[in-house]
Amino acid sequence: MKLTKTLLATTALTVAAGMASADGHMASEMTIVSWGGAYSNSQQEAYHNPYMEKTGVNIINDSSSSEAVAKLRAMNEAGNVTWDVVDVVAADAIRLCDEGLAMEIDPDEHLAPAPDGTSAEDDFGDLIVSDCFIPQIVYSTTFGYRTDMVGDTPPTSVCDVFDTEAYPGKRALEKNPINNMEWALLCDGVAKDEVYDVLETEEGQQQALDKLATIKDEVIWWSAGADTPQLLADGEIVMGSTYNGRLFSVIEEQKQPVAMLWDAQVFDLDGWIIPAGLPEDRLARALDYIYFATDTQRLADQSKYISYGPARASSAPLVSTHADLGIEMAPHMPTDPENAKNTFLYNYEFWADYRDDIDAKFQAWLAQ
Amino acid sequence: MTDSTMTPDEHRRADEAATGPMLAADGRPLKVSLNRALRRQKLRAMLLIAPLLIFVLVTFIAPIADMLFRSIENQIVSDTLPRTTSELATWDAETGEIPPPEVFDALFKDMFIATERKAHTRLGSRLNYELTGVSSLFRKSGRRVDDMGEVYQDQFEDLNDFWKDGENWSALMGSDAWRSSMSDWDGKDGRSAPAFEPRSDVASTLPETVAIYREFVDFVLSEDDNPLAEDPWAVVYAALYEDLANGADVSAVSGAGAAELLEAEAAASNFETVDYTAAFADVDKDWHSIEVWQTIQTYSPDFTSGYFLNAVDMQKTPDGPAMRPDNERIYIKLFIRTMFMSLVITGSCILLGYPVAWILANLPARTANLLMILVLLPFWTSLLVRTSAWKVMLQQQGVVNDTLVWLGIVADDSRLALINNQTGTIIAMTHILLPFMILPLYSVMKTIPPSYLRAAKSLGATNWTAFWRVYFPQSVPGIGAGSILVFILAIGYYITPEIVGGTTGTFISNRIAYHISSSLNWGLAAALGAILLAFVLGLYWAYDKIVGIDNVKLGG
Structure with a gap:
């Protein structure tokens, strides 16, 4: 009978522990999901x-942003x-808003105005690309190159990526059509x-x-943002695209x-959303956090890191200046x-419509 | 036949024939008594495995079944656009004409309600999988549909302030019983709100208005607001106008709002009307494209084969299923590649694992245990770490290439491409899956007595014959078990091909992952998964037929 008792006791303990953690959203805790790493x-x-420090709320980090859309959808369906x-x-954010998985935000009500009194809506301006989206940073996808592998004439234009004669060696491009298609057309005279x-057109x-095909044999296709920095550091590639912050840390x-090759960098945005359907107390805390974390000083502080x-x-x-290196960040x-002499703005509307279609063609093309 | 020549069994039968069935101590037949005892034992055994069984059912079988069900599920279209899809059923795309005005009227109502519920963009992304551009078409229409309805709302409200007030509306629409139970209801102690009940005279006179108002009440309740006071949607006004224009006999209505209804009926004939066909074209000219309507019509049914067709590079067309254009075909190719590479990986695991397992099985226990740790070591290392290590090993400036160049086997300017292609995937996955081959092989070989080999040799067999004719056949169950394990694991592998596979070394699972986490096309992901599952089950069945599953041994 001793065994039975032990079994019963362990079971009871496990169940109790499970209940405790399921109920773990205690008043002073919130879970914030982001990308992990340096970001x-x-x-x-x-x-x-x-x-x-200010509120005594304990913040739990979860690095699931790369699959946030799918996980939020699953959570929403499970009702938890x-x-x-x-x-x-x-x-x-646009996708989540479309699916009804993110809450709509009223910038002027939920976000802090600028110190000079400008409303949040005007302060963020065009960057509020969706009703659910609270912009945080502007980043860009751009190219970095090995200075010791390009000879005396470092590349100055994004089209040098397509010039395998002047700059022989492998290149790294992202394994999806976004940005690559735009760069290819730009360098094909569009x-x-x-x-x-x-x-928008089949021919386009x-x-x-076809333009990408001219360098297809020389391309290593990456799927994680850390790939290109690693490939560059190892001398595997002569140039490659990635997020500018990653290149900053390599350099x-x-x-x-x-x-850095800033030419034709593609601007994109990253920011917060609040999941739809939060209970009132958690929603209030999430909004309070958002109000705090997106004010003028806080956003400027992030660029120290x-x-x-x-x-x-x-x-x-x-x-x-950078918090550790002490260099000017501007x-x-x-x-x-x-850096922004020649930039390109990611077209959200276009990709929301065409992503599935072009991605199918792109993946079929890759597999050929 | 004398007693002395009878077997014991015959004795028993002879006894039984003489005295009837053997009885237990309590007088019941022994057989029954025995069965009872056995049943109790079986039940107890069942109880022991019940936790596991329930666990597997709840956390494994049920979710998988639910996920696979999504591959045919398509209710979203008819749920979001119920009126439109039923109106559209009779439309024939062959005529080359856009659908009749009734369809656009229905679309306006559906779209309005869907927009209030924020369901229209969801449907937009669903249909965008089938026809590019529908996503923004729905998003855009959702933004503009409010303006369309306001035309009628403004005219009613200009006519009489009565129409501005939500309370007047609820008094006109709802029955007294419903309104009084609604005002008593406080939403506390978990009771659900009383279901909407229209006034009977209004319900028969203004059917469309009541139908839309009912949806409005449901929506308001879902938002935790009070339907008695809330001002109705613009689409309710449009429905009221529609009922009036259809010649509703409002004199049948008595009580609250009767006078205002009569006044509205008189005025309605002079109302400015909305042509929804034109209004939607004004939002986006795509609403007058046959293709858009064809897509909605094709995907109206609650269940669709569309995802499965898509998963084998086909698509639904008005003339039945057809192959996709050449430049969009990818899944069949990926399925074949997945099968082929999994076979190659299984093969190389056998080649590499067999000798290792043999050595392990034949060394003295101490040394074998030490070696076993080396085999198990990869198990204790993160999969990601192992895969990333292969990246460092195999890349062009990596350890392997550097060594080859240093040895002079490969020239510096023609380093081998060992990664970001099929070779990379095969090497890395063979390494990762090798223990799954070695362990079953080892456990089977451990049971083969070494004396058999010695006996074969002493009878004059050469080393090779002894191995091939005596040892190998006995180790086949281990090969079978290892192969099944490795092959089934390989076929669903995802992380390793993603990291080291480049473009030619990725599997079908990478596309499934993409559709689950990036494109959110869970229906297609489920269809691809279902096909993969069917493949594995089919292969398992074939294996059972050819080799026999009884010949598989996972342990001694």
Whole structure:
């Protein structure tokens, strides 16, 4: 009978522990979902720590942003949303909003005005690309290249990526059509403001794929943002696309012989959403956090830790130096005038419509 | 036949014939008594495994079944656009004409209600899988549909302030019984709200208005608001106008609102009307495209074969299923590649694992245990770490290539491409799955007595014959078990091909993962998964037929 008793006792304990953790959303805890790594770290320093100090709320980090859309949908279907605030890219925010999985936000009601009194809506301006989306940073997808592998004439244009004669060696491109199709068309002589008109057509899509085909054999296709920095550091590739913050850390923090090619960088946004259907007390806390974490000073603070541009116009002048390296951060921002001479704006509306279609063609083309 | 020549069994039967069935101590037949005892034992055994059985059912079988069901599920279209899909049923795309005005009227109502419920964008993304551009078409229409309805709302409200007030509306629409139980209801102690009940005179006079108002009440309740006071949607006004224009006999209505209804009936004939066919074209010209309507019609049924067709590179067309254009075909290719590469990986696991298992089985226990740890070591290392390590090993500036260049086997400018292709996937996955081959092989070989080999040799067999004719056949159950394990694991692998597979070394599971987590096309993911599952079950069945599943041994 001793065994039975032990079994019963353990079972009771396990059940009790399970109940306790299921009920774990205690009054003073919130779960914030983000990307992990250096990016989460910058948020921890700039937002979480000051917020925990100010309110005593304990913030739990979850690095699930890359699959946030699917997980939120599953949670929503199960009727048990365990996340309070989620960091996603703008395209995902649009998707979540479309699916009714994210809450609609009224910027002027839920977000802090700028110090000079400008309303939040005007301060964020065009960057509020969806009713559910609270912009946080502007980042860009752009190219980095090995300075020791390009000879005396470093690349200056995005089209040098397609020039395998002048710059022999492998390139890294993302394993999805977004950005690649645009760059291919730009370098195939399509004017910048016509790119999406051309890409709407079958012929335009084929034209982009044909252009990509000219370097297909030389491309390593990446799927995680960390791939290109690693490939560059190992000398596997001569140039490759990735997020500008990743390149910043390869260049400035790891001191690798890599340089930025800002030409035709594609701007994109990352920010917060609040899941739909939170109970009142958690919603109130999530909104309180959002109000705090997206004010002018907080957004500027984040750029001390990572080279992404704050999404508020009023934050830009407050961008200062890197917390550890002590270097000026402004010149490393994708929005810096020197870097932003030739930029390209990600077209959310277009990709929301055409992503499935073009992705099918792109993947079929890749598999050929 | 004498007693002395009878077997014991015959004795028993002879006894039984003489005295009837053997009885237990309590007088019951022994057989019954025995069965009872056995049944109790079986029940107890069942109780012991019940937790596991329930656990597997709840956490494994049920979710998988639910997920697979999504591959045919398609209620979202008729749930979101119920009026439109039923009106559209009789429309024939062959005529080349856009659907009749009734369809657009229905679309306006459906779209309005769907927009209030924020369901229209969901349907938009669903249909966008089938026809590019529907997503933004629905999003755009959702934003503009409010303006369409306001035309009637403004005219009613200009006519009489009565129509501005939600309370007047609820008095006109709802029965007294419903309104009084509604005002008593406080939403506390978990009681659900009383179901809407229209006034009988209004329900028969203004059927369409009541129908829409009912949806409005349901919506208001779902938002935790009070339907008695809430101002109705613009689409309710449009429905009222429609009822009046259809010649509703409002004199049949008595009580609250009767006078205002009569006044409205008189005025309605002079109302400015909305042509929804034109209004939707004004939102987006795509509403006048046959293709859009064809897609909605094709996907109106509650269940669809569309996802499965898509999963085998086909698509639904008005003329039945057809192959997709060449430049969009990918899944069949991926299925074949997945099968082929899994076979290659299984094969290389056998080749590499067999000798290792043999050594393990034939070494003294101490050394064998030490070696066993080396085999098990990969198990204790994260899969991601192992895969990433292969990346460092195999890349062009990696350890393997560097060594080959240093040895002079490969020239510096023609380093081998060992990763981001099929080779990379095969190497990394063979390594990762090798223990699953070695362990069953080892456990089977451990049971083969070494004396058999010695006996064969002493009878004059060469080393090879002894191995091939005596040892190998006895180890086949281990090969079978290992192969099934490795093959089934390989066929569903996802992380490793994603990291080291490049474009030519990825599996079908990578596309399933993409559709689950990125494109959110769970229906297609479920269809691909169902096909994969069917494949594995089919292969398992074939294996059972050819080799026999009894010949598989996972342990001694």
